[in-house]
Amino acid sequence: MKINALVAHDAAQPLVSGQVSLRALQKQDVKIEILYCGVCHSDLHMARNEWAVSEYPLVPGHEIVGRVVEAGDEASHFKPGDIVGVGVMVDSCRECHFCKHHEEQYCEAGFTATYNGIDKYTGDRTRGGYAQSIIVDQHFVVSVPQNLPLAGVAPLLCAGVTVWSPLRHFNVKAGDRVGVVGLGGLGHMAVKLASAMGAEVTLFTTSPGKGDDARRLGAKQVVVSRDAAQMASCQTSLDFIIDCVAAPHDLDPYLATLKTNGRLVLVGIPDQPHNSPNITPMVFRRLSISGSSIGSIQETQEMLNFCGKHNITAEVETIGGEDIEAAFARMLKGDVKYRFVIDMQATRW
Ligand code: NAP
Numbered sequence: 084m085k086i087n088a089l090v091a092h093d094a095a096q097p098l099v100s101g102q103v104s105l106r107a108l109q110k111q112d113v114k115i116e117i118l119y120c121g122v123c124h125s126d127l128h129m130a131r132n133e134w135a136v137s138e139y140p141l142v143p144g145h146e147i148v149g150r151v152v153e154a155g156d157e158a159s160h161f162k163p164g165d166i167v168g169v170g171v172m173v174d175s176c177r178e179c180h181f182c183k184h185h186e187e188q189y190c191e192a193g194f195t196a197t198y199n200g201i202d203k204y205t206g207d208r209t210r211g212g213y214a215q216s217i218i219v220d221q222h223f224v225v226s227v228p229q230n231l232p233l234a235g236v237a238p239l240l241c242a243g244v245t246v247w248s249p250l251r252h253f254n255v256k257a258g259d260r261v262g263v264v265g266l267g268g269l270g271h272m273a274v275k276l277a278s279a280m281g282a283e284v285t286l287f288t289t290s291p292g293k294g295d296d297a298r299r300l301g302a303k304q305v306v307v308s309r310d311a312a313q314m315a316s317c318q319t320s321l322d323f324i325i326d327c328v329a330a331p332h333d334l335d336p337y338l339a340t341l342k343t344n345g346r347l348v349l350v351g352i353p354d355q356p357h358n359s360p361n362i363t364p365m366v367f368r369r370l371s372i373s374g375s376s377i378g379s380i381q382e383t384q385e386m387l388n389f390c391g392k393h394n395i396t397a398e399v400e401t402i403g404g405e406d407i408e409a410a411f412a413r414m415l416k417g418d419v420k421y422r423f424v425i426d427m428q429a430t431r432w
Pocket residue numbers: 122123124125126128241242245264265266267268269270287288289290293327328329330349350351352353375376377414415417418419421
């Protein structure tokens with residue numbers, strides 16, 4: 084079956100409307116009519132082949148919210164009409180240590196990405212959420228709380244869980260002093276989620292104009308990272324930092340803001356490496372630098388339930404699919420407030 088989608092045909096060309104095929108519904112699958120799909124910076128990295136792994140034609144999109152329209156014979160968790168989400172993974176080996184312990188994102192065989200992965204049934208590349216429909220194994224589908232506006236839910240499926248997972252894994256708790264670097268899609272969710280957990284949030288931004296928004300979203304302090312005096316004012320004050328920047332930058336000024344035993348978690352994946360950090364302050368204050376990859380299906384459901392309870396969604400600007408290139412261009416300038424979301428029903432294919 085063919086569906087409409089936004090397709091990248093190579094790294095240098097804009098995305099265009101086209102048709103792609105859906106795999107046949109398997110017993111464990113659900114077919115989802117996509118209502119909204121968030122525009123993650125990873126989609127831009129992938130459309131432009133900035134990580135040198137893209138295979139074309141490529142259909143980006145891994146922040147998917149939609150309605151179940153069909154369920155396979157053994158897909159008993161969902162029924163037609165259910166509102167569901169799909170994030171960055173659509174399959175994994177299910178047998179390794181990590182799959183068996185609800186950490187599919189670290190599957191030893193590598194998880195199957197929602198797009199540009201290999202579909203085990205067809206051998207073809209998986210295609211993502213910038214499309215009318217998707218077919219996904221029910222294990223990789225989550226339930227969406229009924230009280231939340233759906234356009235704002237879509238970005239939770241990647242941006243939300245990517246910051247939720249390290250906040251939970253490293254036991255960030257009420258009263259902790261948490262830094263967030265970069266107020267974009269991931270960063271604004273980190274500000275919202277960490278402050279809802281009771282942490283005291285400091286936002287580091289390169290954009291002085293985002294200060295009021297950051298405070299409205301929950302930040303207690305806003306620090307313009309290019310201002311040395313502002314950076315100096317928060318030395319050795321934070322327990323934990325989550326760095327959500329999509330471009331290479333110097334990590335040392337952020338390490339300087341951590342207290343003894345502090346941790347800097349990197350979730351941004353720039354196309355070029357950051358400078359190597361200075362080891363000396365790491366040694367003398369027992370600092371750690373960690374990475375973190377998205378979040379598990381279980382964590383995604385927990386995060387959605389938490390968002391339902393606390394009425395948290397992303398701040399979104401909805402667009403039609405035909406505006407995707409303009410959205411990418413604004414994203415590159417850091418001019419996103421704070422996630423573009425494609426409205427599939429408003430899209431002119
Ligand atoms: P985004 O919405 O474009 O936000 C990135 C923010 O970084 C910008 O808004 C900007 O905030 C800040 N920034 C500072 N200098 C920048 C520069 N030179 N170029 C671009 N941004 C700059 O991106 P996102 O969707 O949140 O994604 C952020 C990164 O996380 C991307 O690299 C993405 O691929 C990666 N990612 C990783 C995972 C994972 O599993 N680890 C999951 C999803 C995404 P200020 O204006 O406040 O400075």
